[in-house]
Amino acid sequence: MFKAKVIIKRRPSILDPQGKAVEKGAQHLGLTNIRNTRIGKYIEFDILSDNRQEAEKEVNDYCKKLLANPIMEDYEFTLEEVK
């Protein structure tokens, strides 16, 4: 089995209004040193396979077809074998 950890970020050229909004809240709370907040997703799951290549393919398919929006987002992942 493998444990997959995926990070999905908006492309740098794409605005992040949610990040902007949260950061405005931070300024109001006196956290004045924070800049460029960008909010993405972190996704964990298991893959019932002992073949790393097969597991990688499944993670890529999962990301491309369901987890990430290929127009606006990039993803990266790590695969950790679990015994």
Next chain:
Amino acid sequence: MFKAKVIIKRRPSILDPQGKAVEKGAQHLGLTNIRNTRIGKYIEFDILSDNRQEAEKEVNDYCKKLLANPIMEDYEFTLEEVK
């Protein structure tokens, strides 16, 4: 300046209906080896400070007051100095 990278996850005891729903979609697409999908947040931002201790305090405050829900979520972060 520091670059902060924060991961926010639901506590293990808390159900993740969004993860369950996406995983059901995966099964329908033939990705049948995927289990226990849990969806969290990944947040990046800069901190205009050259003092690591001060920067850490600001990240903790930001997480506790705005980014994470302390009742349902745990967070972890790394701070990387940027010259």
